[in-house]
Every structure is written in structure tokens, then in C-alpha cells.
Amino acid sequence: MQLTANWSYPTTIRFGAGRIREIGEACAAAGIRRPLLVTDRGLAALPLTARVLDLMEEAGLGRALFAEVDPNPTEKNLAAGIAAFNEGGHDGVIAMGGGSGLDLGKAIAFMCRQTRPVWDFEDVGDWWTRADADAIAPSVAVPTTAGTGSEVGRASVITNSETHEKKIIFHPKILPAQVIADPELTVGMPPAITAGTGMDAMAHCVEAYSSPFFHPMSQGIALEGMRLVHEYLPRAYENGEDIEARAQMMAAAAMGAVAFQKGLGAVHAISHPVGAIFNTHHGTTNAVVMPAVLRMNRPAIEERIARAAAYLGLSGGFDGFLAMIEGLNARLGIPPRLRDLGVTPDRIDEMVEMALRDPSAGGNPVPMTPENTRALFEAVI
16 A cells, blocks of 8 residues: 555645655645744754754755744743744744644744633633734644644644643644654654654544544544554554554654544543643653543543444453553553553642633533542552
């Protein structure tokens, strides 16, 4: 099977190995002439970034770089990025990396000419309508991991450095105008990052599929996304050079992010405060939390998960699906408890409050309460 295609849903996606060479064409299609390349500090030092800067220069786009991006980007990173964008006279962003680089790059393009603070655009009700849509700069997204799916997302996750809360900043025009999904860019991912980002994609699909909200299109996308992760993540983990597995995982990551328009749930509501306070890897945190959340939600989702198990070729219905998730975690070297990631129980009270306020909490099939949320934290730590 030739794993190369041009997709226009949910945005324009140039999918296939080697397509990073089209960065100039993607910027032209997005109307960008002077892009700012935004990525994280670790990626900035790697040959990949130098290659992209060279490709930008060859296309007459300059070679401007901003890399002051924390693993959980904050409003301080955002302010520094906006300053670099405006001082450099840029007209668009190339957001490259995993979730942190992609989210901050998209947020810079969104906020570069807004007059209100970023927290005014949190994903609450219709707050997004407060933004000046005409002031949003275009962006091109270049994922280098296969997990968050932020390249096809209409939101950015920004951590409030004072309260340590992760906030979802939403606007339809945060969605990048062009995406280059080149699986060759993920070949260098270490196994642990391959595992964590891959299980992030699985969590997105599982939570979207389990969400009680009505969105049949997302439901179908989530189901096939689960199948791709189940079949291809172990291959990508065990052999990082397996380009077919890398490509299928890149597709699954995008599918997870498209699917969770339907909703997320307790996995993310728990993971967001844990990541904000203890700076854990988001996808790995999701993976640790997922089995306990499935157990809590079982009364509401057992029949639905049994259908998913059948589609994935698993026997045993809900129990077979749960065993698959736990087996994947074990096979991928993901620890069984959050304490193995450095999470301690001394801040459970604070995290329970943060989880119940998290926008993801409202999409959980079983309503989240102080009691069952505390029990979840105790179980996973």
C-alpha cells in the first residue's frame, strides 16, 4: 500500500514520507511569506530543524526561529513568542514539534494581534467569539511526534504559570491552514516518547468514542484510530525505522484529535492537573490513568466498548478491551502508577478541584464528583 495522499479534511494535509520538502509550497498556499518557525528547545538543536530552516531559506522565506518553548507551554512562553513574531515582522507561523511546539506555535499565530489576554479565549461557552478573527495569522503545522494530533486541532493548551492550571484556548481559526504529516520526521523518536505519544492518541480515541455526546462522524474516526494504534504502535515502538508503522501512527494521531471534537473525559481531566503540577509527560500520564478510568466508566460504556473490542478483533468484550490497554502499557514500558512518574499524594485535594473544573470533565460518561475523582487519583497514584 502506498502511504501517500492529499487530504482536505479537517484541513489541508500533505501526508507522506519526504513531504517536508513541500514546506515552501505549503506556506505559499497558506499565504505566508515571512514565517516564524516555532519549535521546542530540544528539537531546535537537532539536524531536522536545521534542515527545515534550509528549506525555508531555499524557498525565499528566511530562517527565523523561536524555540523558547517549555514542555508544558505557559503564557510567558507565549508572550516571548508574540514579541519575536511582531519584532520580526512575520506574517505567519510554522509550528513544528510535538504537542508543546505545535500548541505554542498555533497560539502565537492566534494571539499575535489580539488586544485581550489569552485567558479571555478559554474554551468556555462562546468566549472564542471575543477574538478578532481578522487579526489571526495563518499557520502551517509540522508534527514530529504521533500523539497529540495538535496539527489538526482548533485549540492550544497553555499552562497558567501562576495557578499551574492547563487552559484550553479555542478558536476555529486556530486550526492550521496547511499540515505536513511526514512520517520520516518521527523516525528519530526514542521508544519512550513513541510509547507515550502513541498512547496519547489511543486515549483521545477511547475518550471520544466513550463520550456521551452525539457526533457519529467522530465516533467512526475514533474506532478506526483505536485499531491503528492497537496494530501499529508496538511495531513503531520496537522498530523506529518501520516507516509503515510510523505513517499509520501519524494518521492515528490526527484521527484522535479530530475525534475528540466529540468530547474528552476523566483521563484528560486527571492528566491535565497532574501534568501542570508535576510536569509529567502528557501522553504517558494518560496511559497510566486510562485503565482506572475505564473501570470507573464501565457501567455507562460496557456495551459500546464491547463493540469496539469486536472491531479490533479482541475476545472478551469490555474485559478483553481493558486487558488490551493494560497489555499495551506493559509492552511499551509504561509504569502502572503515577508515583513512578514522580507524582505524590500530598496535592490530591488541589488536583481534585482542578480536575472537576477542567473542560474535559464534562464529557465523561459517568459524572465526575469530588468522591469518585478523589478515588481515581488515589487509585492511579
